[in-house]
Ligand code: HDD
């Protein structure tokens with residue numbers, strides 16, 4: 121029977137909240153950057169299309185920020201409510217980045233308020249644009265601080281432990297633990313990538329319905345260029361992350377690659393499944409590539425799972441999470457490069473409905489990659505909550521009411537998610553950009569109808 | 571001053587900040603709904619939304635700041651309160667989530683909807699009620715620890731007169747603070763119709779506020795004698811609080827200097843809140859957590875205090891900018907911008 125024990129329910133409630141929050145958090149990190157870029161181009165080129173883009177993106181962003189803020193508040197409080205033992209111990213250390221994160225939120229919230237309500241208040245449009253900079257910085261800083269916390273859970277550092285108690289704590293060292301660099305780089309680049317891809321999907325979707333809109337073509341071009349840049353950066357960051365894992369958290373990489381025995385010249389295993397003897401079947405094997413991913417050398421030695429006690433090995437299904445994430449990463453690089461090439465060649469029509477349809481896929485896939493990436497990173501840390509020091513079982517609440525709370529929160533997220541979609545649709549349905557452009561800028565030439 | 575005292579003072583100041591800004595927000599939700607059902611919404615809702623729209627997110631951060639800070643300075647509080655508050659805390663989160671997101675949905679998204687308005691008004695009262703439970707619990711007698719498990723005695727909580735008097739005090743204070751702020755804001759906007767309406771609310775809610783304060787005081791005497799005696803030692807703080815209450819009422823009654831009136835309300839709550847907090851010490855949760863035994867490591871405490879100062883240097887100019895653009899910009903308040 122399915123046993124509703126408090127530990128399992130604690131894990132489920134945290135996983136559910138994070139999987140939901142991360143959607144909006146990713147948007148919260150990335151959208152300000154895209155708004156900032158679009159408004160800047162609009163002002164510099166004196167092109168109202170880009171300025172309208174910034175306006176319409178902002179309008180949608182306000183709604184997703186709200187959900188980001190309330191789900192973030194939920195996860196922030198849940199850390200203490202659901203993992204009291206963990207916070208009692210680790211709170212001594214991770215409170216510093218969490219505290220700084222709050223200041224980043226403050227900063228972001230204040231300037232977002234100003235940005236939203238001052239569109240036409242200044243004579244020089246650049247003044248308004250300047251207010252977007254603190255929002256971009258605030259979002260990036262919140263991502264940075266929270267990611268250092270997550271990094272700390274993977275490679276704890278900056279303290280010594282005696283009898284279950286920390287001694288000689290150094291919170292700064294804890295923040296800049298071995299996992300921080302690779303994680304922050306990968307989380308930031310993937311957030312920007314995902315948002316560029318989501319906005320590209322929206323432009324593509326609009327183009328499918330309305331073939332010749334100049335406005336949406338410009339939006340698609342801008343966002344696809346950014347998808348290209350950020351997908352390359354994300355892949356580089358992912359490669360750095362893998363090299364980090366090979367050195368500091370080899371069991372996570374080994375679980376993702378079904379790499380049981382320590383060996384040199386290890387193969388990269390793609391997809392497939394495990395038979396009774398735990399040997400991968402039906403997988404694509406790329407010779408030596410795992411060694412390359414782990415150490416940048418096809419002949420190097422990669423640590424296998426056999427070196428870890430049975431009860432300290434992560435679940436093996438994270439293999440699929442890793443593979444999906446990497447495949448999506450490769451797909452995004454390929455598609456954006458394809459778009460750029462076709463766009464260059466004048467004879468080809470890049471707005472062909474098959475190509476646009478393909479581009480539409482980028483956004484949803486990128487968001488899935490974020491989810492897969494996090495699930496891989498978190499489940500790959502199991503059974504530890506604080507690697508090497510505290511397991512998830514030891515950290516969870518003992519309260520029996522946790523299962524009821526799970527269903528409360530499930531209901532909450534269903535309601536929030538549904539309403540968010542409904543409100544966003546209402547916001548844009550029947551209000552095409554062209555109409556709004558003509559109302560706002562009556563002098564605009566009939567550029568849209570070519 | 572020792573780290574633990576600096577820490578708790580900073581946190582208490584922020585909780586006080588949250589008390590004021592959140593009360594304005596929560597009460598405004600209730601008044602907006604009340605105005606709607608009594609057909610007065612055209613008079614004040616414009617006023618309310620002009621103030622709330624740019625600042626609601628900032629309000630929320632005050633709260634996040636407090637709970638992150640308390641776990642940072644006093645990690646034991648995560649253990650005791652975290653376990654005991656799972657249910658009331660989760661309910662408060664859900665209510666906060668509904669309120670925050672629905673506010674944005676309605677205000678930036680669709681047109682006015684009765685359901686949203688109702689939820690916005692109702693959560694404005696339910697959230698203070700559920701958050702105030704934490705205050706009640708801190709007095710001790712409801713949370714017990716035995717054999718490594720922490721339990722919250724719900725029956726005792728729901729049958730305690732003290733607990734209900736705290737809830738009642740929270741509700742009326744929210745409405746009182748909010749009404750006095752809106753009175754000031756309406757006067758700034760020079761909106762006479764709205765001013766007359768919210769001034770009436772402010773005068774009306776003053777009596778229940780002072781009555782509730784007294785009943786809570788008496789109920790506390792029955793519940794936790796130690797705390798009650800400490801409060802009597804600090805009688806002058808509560809005396810000042812009552813004094814500012816009378817000044818505030820006088821100013822609002824004569825209909826002049828609404829700005830000073832609201833400042834007096836803030837001082838009224840400042841003295842009451844700090845008198846309550848100071849007499850509560852050294853306990854954060856009687857008798858399990860006191861600030862001296864549960865404070866974090868020195869290095870972390872110093873780092874937190876440094877970050878706090880640096881953060882304030884960053885925030886204060888930004889907050890001043892926000893206030894100058896919205897709260898104190900006469901054209902904006904009057905709806906011309
Ligand atoms: C658009 C999203 C996206 C894409 C396309 C990729 N990743 Fe990723 N990946 C993430 C989004 C992400 C993430 C959500 O940002 C994670 C989860 C936790 C973290 O630190 O970053 C992550 C984690 C993560 C980790 C675990 C890090 C750790 O636990 O410390 C590794 C090894 C990689 N990634 C490697 C890659 C490689 C080699 C990719 C090839 C292109 C790749 N990722 C594409």
Ligand code: HEM
Pocket residue numbers: 131132134135136138139142199203206266267269270273491494495498499502505512
């Ligand atoms: C202080 C911070 C964090 C804590 C205490 C924490 C703790 C946990 C725990 C205990 C689980 C359950 C593991 C399991 O079910 O096997 C979990 C899962 C998860 N966490 Fe973290 N985590 C933290 C940071 C993060 C961050 C920053 C993210 C990014 C959004 C994240 C994303 C996830 C995801 C997606 C899961 C789901 C994995 C699953 O399906 O089991 N976590 N987290």
Ligand code: HEM
Pocket residue numbers: 141142144145146147148149184185186187188189190191192193194195196199225226229259262263266267307311627630631634
């Ligand atoms: C354990 C994990 C996490 C915790 C405890 C957490 C906490 C919070 C809190 C308390 C808020 C609301 C702040 C407010 O009141 O304004 C929030 C919002 C936010 N979070 Fe998270 N968060 C987590 C994971 C993440 C991750 C992994 C990212 C970025 C990659 C992130 C980025 C953001 C951003 C940008 C916001 C601002 C709201 C928005 O713009 O959508 N958070 N988070």
